[in-house]
Amino acid sequence: MNVKSTEIKLTDKEFELFKKFIHKISGIQMKPEKKVLVESRLAKRLRYYQFRSYRDYYEYLQTDDVEQQMFIDIITTNETSFFREPHHFEYLKTAILPKQKGPIRIWSAACSIGAEAYSSAMVCDEVLGTSNGKYEIVCTDINADVVKTAQIGLYPEKFISQIPQKYLKKHCMRGVGKYEGNFIVSDQLKSNLLFRRMNLLENANGDMGEFDVIFLRNMLIYFDGPEKKKIVENVVSRLKKGGHLFIGHSESLFNINNSVTQVKPTIYRKP
Ligand SMILES: C[S@@+](CC[C@H](N)C(=O)[O-])C[C@H]1O[C@@H](n2cnc3c(N)ncnc32)[C@H](O)[C@@H]1O
Structure with missing residues (x-):
């Protein structure tokens, strides 16, 4: 039967x-x-x-x-959007990038399909310029499928409305032929991004170096006590002194980690 x-x-x-x-x-x-x-x-x-x-x-x-x-x-739940929680990108643009000395390294630590990373790249490009080597964004996620999508940078047009016009014009192209109904992010922007699959619970990120800014947003909600602590510990150990950590609006580091201090709601800094 x-x-x-x-x-x-x-x-x-x-x-x-x-x-x-x-x-x-x-x-x-x-x-x-x-x-x-x-x-x-x-x-x-x-x-x-x-x-x-x-x-x-x-x-x-x-x-x-x-x-x-x-x-x-x-x-895994991979819900995301471009310029999600826009105050983080505003803070990056107005409070972090203008003060940055030398190239900036950013980590999108649970990147999903890459919307967060490309949003950061558009802001970096605007403030720092297009020449190579000014910024590097590392994108990681436990889900291999979404990392592949992030790497390709091809998205359905439903995401277009989330991206400000000035960035759309400069960095996104409408798909034609078999890509109709999609848009693709420019190679120039993509060239500043690196992609890999990574479980944040495993401290296998020793070869990644340290970061000036880390996005750890909308993933801690899926974890409890010891695992949440471990993930934050792993991630914060990769944050440079003076570096910033962004978390999601419904998340908190209360009783989780005291090596970063809160600057604003959902924005932390390593002293
Ligand atoms: C809801 S999405 C958030 C995406 C993006 N950070 C944002 O705020 O829009 C959560 C992501 O966390 C990833 N994730 C879940 N557990 C993980 C783990 N142990 N290590 C790395 N990534 C994980 C999921 O695969 C998913 O893509």
Whole structure:
């Protein structure tokens, strides 16, 4: 009998197994209300393998590293936008860049599809100019798929309205032919960006050097106590003295890290 994956239900026990596994490999703390989301996101993997239960998929997952990356790519929430929380880009433009001595290094530490990194690049280009070597932006994320999208820099036109006209004109081109309905970021802007997959819970960023500005926005909300602490510790250890850290508006570093001090809401500085 052919069982449709839409008819297969994720039991509470199976959800618990996935929850523990997600936590083990990414540190992400899945809340109970995410059960439906996990069920619907994994349904396509059940369909793909024609598994008859989530338990079967779970067992398979334990044996296949490639599927584990696929699993992370499916499970993570990658919502983002260009110039999201615009006060950070305003602060970068007016308070950080004008005072910068020498090239600036920026890290978009959970970059998703790169909107945050390209927004920063547009601001850097405006203040520092287009010549090479004035700024470098490193983009990392645990989700390999979104890092690939960031690297390509091709986005649906629905994002266009988020980008100020002056930047659009200078850095974005409308897609034609098979790219119609999309726009692409200029190679000139892209040449200042580096991309790699990275789990912020693992302190594997020793070769990345230090940064003047780090964006760690809208990802800490998915973590609890020790993991949240560990991620902030890992990230802050890469921040230069005097460097700035941006977090999301619904996040807090209260009781998490005291090696940075708050300058403004969601903006911190390493003394
Ligand atoms: C909601 S998006 C935020 C994107 C962007 N920073 C912003 O504010 O628009 C959260 C991102 O965190 C990434 N993420 C989740 N856990 C991670 C981990 N352990 N290490 C690195 N990135 C992680 C997800 O893949 C996702 O792309």
